[in-house]
Structure formats: C-alpha cells, structure tokens
Amino acid sequence: MNTLQNIKAFIQVARLASFSAAARELGVAPSVITKRITSLERQMGEKLFQRSTRGLKLTEAGERILPRYQRLVTELEDIIQNNRSAHKGSNGHLRIKAPTTVTTRYLGRLFCEFQAAHPGVSLEIAVVDRSVNPMDENFDLVIAAAPTSYANVVDIPLTPYQLVLCAAPDYLARKGRPLQPRDLVDHECLTSILLGQSWTFEGPRGPLTVEIHSKLHVNEATVLREATLLGIGVAVLPRFVVETDLKRGRLVSLLEEFPLRRLWLKALVPNVKLHKPLINDLVQFLQSHMQPIPPWERKPHFITNRES
Template sequence: MDILVNLQAFLATADAAGFSAAARKLNVSTSVVAKRVTQLEARIGTPLFHRSTRQLRLTEAGQRYVHRARGVVTDATDLLSRMGEKGHDLVDHLRIKAPTSLTVARLADAFSAFQTQNPKLKLEIVLIDRPVDPVTEGFDIAIGAFPHSFGGVVDEPLCPLKRLLCASPAYLKKHGTPKHPRDLVEHRCLSFMPTGPEWVFDGPRGRISIQVSPLLSSNAARSPATASR
C-alpha cells in the first residue's frame, strides 16, 4: 500500500504544482506529501520534480511516468473498491487505537454500527491520547488527531479537525481578555498534554509560536475543557 499512497502524492503534487496545494487536496500535512514523493523517487532511482524556492516542475522522467501512474492508481482504487463491496464479511480480530474524548463523543456509535455490519469480527478498542505507531505497538488501525506519519503505515484522513482557544466568561471578567497570543504567557492556561505547551497561531503576518506554562495539564482532552468552565 505504500507505493499506492506515494503514487497518489506524486499525482496530487504534479496536478497542483506544489507540495502545499497537494497536501490540502489530500488533507495531510505538507511534510507527509514531500516524504511520500521522496520515497517514490528513491524507489525508482530518479527525481520526479525540479525543486526550487519558487516553483516545482516535473522532470523528464516525471513527465513520462505521470500518465502511467494515473492509470495504476485508478486501477488499484477500483480494485480495492470492488473488494470492499457488500458480500465480503470481515472475519478476524481488529485492534484499534482511538482517542478517549473522540471515542466517547463520536466513535463509540460508529464502532458499534461497524460491528453490527460485521458480526463475525471481534473489535478491541484501546483508548490512548498520544500518537501511536501501529506497527511497533501492535495495532491494526490507529486513529489520531495529529499529523504523525510512521514508516510502513498508510495515512488516511478521516475529517478536518479545528483547534480552538477558549475561556469561560467568568475567567475573562476576572483576568481580562487577551489581545494578542503573546498575552497568553501571563494567563492561567490549561493544556492538553499531547499538544504540548507550545501553542501555534496563524496570523496575517505569519505564524506565531507561544510557549505557555499551563496551570493544569492532562492527557485527556475533556479535563482541560471541564476545568475551563
């Protein structure tokens, strides 16, 4: 499957003429797309793109391979789709890592419905709120909220995830409302441990990174949310 996702990254980059635009199309990080293209180039032993600070252009080899790669991806996607059609019951043991809060809020019902559709399948759901390499830690599937890519693992985006900065009205009334991300250094912050104490904001003048000193840190996302009330 590595070769298939690498080919998909190559085609998306060729179509978008850039890693960033391809990443948005595939709903993964720019570094993941660049890594997949680099892995494909290493596999075939030749560069597929001319890289510069201003543009990304297909090499002669890239131009030769792009049409054939598109056919391979189309055929493989069609084959996998047909293999997944109804009539092929899943029979096995499936070990899944999932975030605690997301499972409680959304995934529990999805897991239940999935098992109802596949009654011969045994599900083992392990709740862990940190990035997990499924290969080394023995999981068939690892669901996470952060863009971590591991070797030998196929990344499949499920849905976009928005991160919000929140405060209760009572807190803002007592301590004041921050006017700039740098003001957070002086505030009583609550942190979700997997995200760390470095908070990053995108502004009109670029990205701003703030190092906070959390009053409370937890590896369960619901704890800071509850404490903020």
C-alpha cells in the same frame, strides 16, 4: 529454538524496554525471553540490546533490524488471517486505538455499527489518550488528531478537527482578554496531550508558535473543559466539546482573528497493512460517516450534567 518466537520476543522487548515486561506480555518466564534473545543474537551475529545502569536500549543493529522484523511478522500474520478469511467469508480481527473523548461521544457508536454490519469481525478497541505508533504496539489502525506522523505509517484523513481557544467569563474578568497570541505567556494556560505547551496560530504573516506555561496538564478533553468552565485558565479545546458552552456564554472564544493550526482526525495505518481488505472496509466506513459533515454536526452533542 523457533526463529519466529525469537523475533516476536525481540519485538516485545524493544517495545517495552524490559525483558520481564516482555515475558509477562507473552506469558512466559523471563529466562525464556533471555534465551530467545540470545538465540536470535547468535543467528544474527550481532548484539541487539545494550544493557546499562540506565536501562535497556537497542544497539545500532537492533535499531536497523526492528522495523524489518515488524514488517515480517505483520505480513506473516496477515497471510494466515487472509487465508482463513478466504475460507470463512468476511471474518477477521482488528486492534484499534482511539482517543477517549471523540470515541465515547461518536466513534464508539460507529465502531459498533461497523461490527453489526460485519458479524464475522471481532474488534479490540483501546481507548487511550497518548500518541501511539501502530507499528510499535501492533495496532491495525490508530485514530488520532495530534500532528504526529511515523515512518512506514500512512495518515488517512477522516474529518477536520476544529479547535478553539477559550476561557470562562470569570477568568477574563480577573485576568483580562489576550489580544494577540504572544499575550498568552502572561496568562494561566491549561494544556492537553494534543498540543502540549506549543500552540501554533495562523497570523497575517504566517504561522506563529507560542510557548506557554501550563498551570494544568491533562490527557482528556472533558477534564480540560471542566477546568476551563471553573475559570482556572485559558485552554485549547475541540469545538465539538465546547460548542454548547460557547453558545450559552459559559465560555468565550478568544483570538478568533488568529485561528489555531488546522488539524484533521485521521486514521494511521502501517504500510504493510494497507492491503488488508478489512482495514480498508473500516476506513471507508468511517470516511462515509464523517465526510463531508462531521458526526458532531449531524446529531445533538453528548449532554453532561453541567449542560442540563
């Protein structure tokens, strides 16, 4: 049986932790996946998966070999793609993951402008609000602001991602205004996937992290903004999402003497893909449109019904 097919089956099963899910992903029967994994294990002379009542997980050998197989498949696909591009000009396909709010407001337009400038390029954009390792899910490039890094993946800064702690005046009238970060443990806090329930502030004596209780947890900033405007609690939001609300007094900035930890919107690129000209072209295009001035400071913000 084809060794490359076996390796691809192994990578999919490891990613999805399921033989049947990997079979659906690859468009084959589960029995085919089982045969491919068995064949690969025979070739390797080691078991790659451990099956138990609690599910499927990689063995120590599987954990060790997975990143090497991922690099191998990526490099092979790049060789084929680059060879095609050499004959057909500036062509290629890129799989991109990007967060919802900043993509629908700003990055989506930039991706489209890039594609318009490169007609031979096809893009597959997954708008997803969760932390993603591009190596695990075969993305060429992941856009993220979360302070998370991965092995064998390079973080390329695009633009500062300023956050603001804020609440509605109605909420502050009921609950009072926090005077220092530790006061937040007594407040109703609204959280997102970006920071979770650990909020880190910069204080005069260094970083100060507060573990807060979440009254509402969402994975998208627009929903979080709506909850904050309704006075449900205190939230950390991207400044570009609430700038107009702050100016019009619908929201109030809090603890300005304790700024939140500085984050960057960044591009996460697997090491094995850094040499791809198309990826470098896209990263340079994004940087040129996001530095030194972020896109949300260059043009009017997206207007919602509440802002009109």
